[in-house]
Amino acid sequence: MATEQLNGTMQNGKAGTDGYLRIVDVRKEFDGFVAVEDTDLSIRKGEIFALLGGSGCGKSTLLRCLGGFEKPTSGKIYLDGQVMNDLPPYERPINMMFQSYALFPHMTVEQNIAFGLKQDGLSKEAIRKRVEEMLALVQLGKLAKRKPHQLSGGQQQRVALARSLAKGPKLLLLDEPMGALDKKLRSQMQLELVNIIETSGVTCVMVTHDQEEAMTMATRIALMDSGRIRQVGTPDEIYESPTSRFAAGFIGSVNMFEGKVEEDMADYVTIVTPALDAAIYVGHGISGFEGQEVSFGVRPEKVNISKEEPTQQYNKARGKIEDIAYFGSHSVFHVRLPSGYKFMANFANQQRWASEGMTWGDEVWVSWGDNEGVVLTS
Numbered sequence: 001m002a003t004e005q006l007n008g009t010m011q012n013g014k015a016g017t018d019g020y021l022r023i024v025d026v027r028k029e030f031d032g033f034v035a036v037e038d039t040d041l042s043i044r045k046g047e048i049f050a051l052l053g054g055s056g057c058g059k060s061t062l063l064r065c066l067g068g069f070e071k072p073t074s075g076k077i078y079l080d081g082q083v084m085n086d087l088p089p090y091e092r093p094i095n096m097m098f099q100s101y102a103l104f105p106h107m108t109v110e111q112n113i114a115f116g117l118k119q120d121g122l123s124k125e126a127i128r129k130r131v132e133e134m135l136a137l138v139q140l141g142k143l144a145k146r147k148p149h150q151l152s153g154g155q156q157q158r159v160a161l162a163r164s165l166a167k168g169p170k171l172l173l174l175d176e177p178m179g180a181l182d183k184k185l186r187s188q189m190q191l192e193l194v195n196i197i198e199t200s201g202v203t204c205v206m207v208t209h210d211q212e213e214a215m216t217m218a219t220r221i222a223l224m225d226s227g228r229i230r231q232v233g234t235p236d237e238i239y240e241s242p243t244s245r246f247a248a249g250f251i252g253s254v255n256m257f258e259g260k261v262e263e264d265m266a267d268y269v270t271i272v273t274p275a276l277d278a279a280i281y282v283g284h285g286i287s288g289f290e291g292q293e294v295s296f297g298v299r300p301e302k303v304n305i306s307k308e309e310p311t312q313q314y315n316k317a318r319g320k321i322e323d324i325a326y327f328g329s330h331s332v333f334h335v336r337l338p339s340g341y342k343f344m345a346n347f348a349n350q351q352r353w354a355s356e357g358m359t360w361g362d363e364v365w366v367s368w369g370d371n372e373g374v375v376l377t378s
């Protein structure tokens with residue numbers, strides 16, 4: 001397909017035979033309602049893999065199928081070569097950390113961590129050793145004798161994680177792991193969680209609706225929409241080379257235009273859109289056809305803004321600054337074009353824009369390079 005040739009990115013999450021965790025044609029219906037459509041994913045050992053998507057798209061349902069809390073309507077789940085489908089949750093080498101952490105309030109930190117090990121009938125000495133390892137891993141040795149209510153939200157989360165990892169599961173499942181934390185603590189815990197998971201070496205599938213969280217934590221992301229996986233890739237691939245309008249719009253902000261292919265040459269295409277006077281020129285190998293309806297997307301940080309007209313013939317527009325949003329390290333300029341389209345351009349605040357004196361109501365030019373955008377056909 002043109003989009004894939006253009007972006008050089010294929011759906012690389014397809015279940016091969018080499019994945020540590022393989023989800024093969026898994027489908028989940030509730031009374032005829034399809035919550036998860038036939039899904040194939042292959043996840044490598046040691047990955048932190050994120051299921052990302054809006055509310056109700058089926059993330060938790062797919063995760064719960066992995067944990068054994070839901071039974072797939074069809075399809076198979078393999079972990080380390082073993083079929084999981086017929087095993088109840090407690091017999092799977094899998095642990096799911098719940099959003100509320102579900103810590104036992106009357107037990108100390110170390111008793112919470114030891115709980116599963118005791119149930120498995122390990123010796124006192126083996127339990128003591130393992131609990132010590134886990135406390136070191138999550139850096140809570142000093143708080144071992146405290147009860148959950150004497151801990152901060154972040155500390156409670158680390159206890160829950162230590163408890164989940166104590167039995168050495170092959171797969172760790174996290175459903176909205178940051179859900180109970182406030183915004184500032186979230187970003188700190190995201191990095192701590194990644195450190196702990198990577199140190200333990202466990203393979204992890206996490207669910208989040210927060211694109212920043214997925215981008216920060218995951219080695220790869222599966223972007224979900226209405227029970228379907230739309231794209232699988234590294235955070236970088238999904239951000240730089242979205243393969244659909246949905247993916248481009250879901251992750252980060254984007255200037256998106258609907259248009260038609262005007263010229264289709266071997267090494268470039270031009271696109272005309274009612275939103276812009278100048279044509280869009282794309283200098284990388286898309287194979288479309290003349291007249292084909294396409295969308296073109298360019299990220300705000302790839303757009304230049306200037307008072308002088310850029311010398312290039314394509315990829316530029318003149319408009320009026322309507323709004324400037326300040327974000328500390330950068331500002332986002334909203335530029336209203338004569339067509340009515342509102343264009344977003346980021347400006348790094350270490351640049352000398354202030355001295356150029358661009359401000360509300362000014363006429364400015366926005367422009368971008370030949371290779372800065374993506375053409376999308378789906």
Ligand SMILES: Nc1ncnc2c1ncn2[C@@H]1O[C@H](COP(=O)(O)OP(=O)(O)OP(=O)(O)O)[C@@H](O)[C@H]1O
Nearest residue numbers: 030033035053054055056057058059060061062209
């Ligand atoms: N036990 C159930 N019975 C019937 N429908 C269900 C059941 N569980 C989930 N669903 C439906 O399946 C769809 C997917 O739900 P799911 O919980 O997987 O969404 P999600 O992506 O995790 O959303 P959120 O981000 O809001 O948690 C929803 O429409 C939901 O109403």
Ligand SMILES: [Mg+2]
Nearest residue numbers: 059060061207
């Ligand atoms: Mg959910």
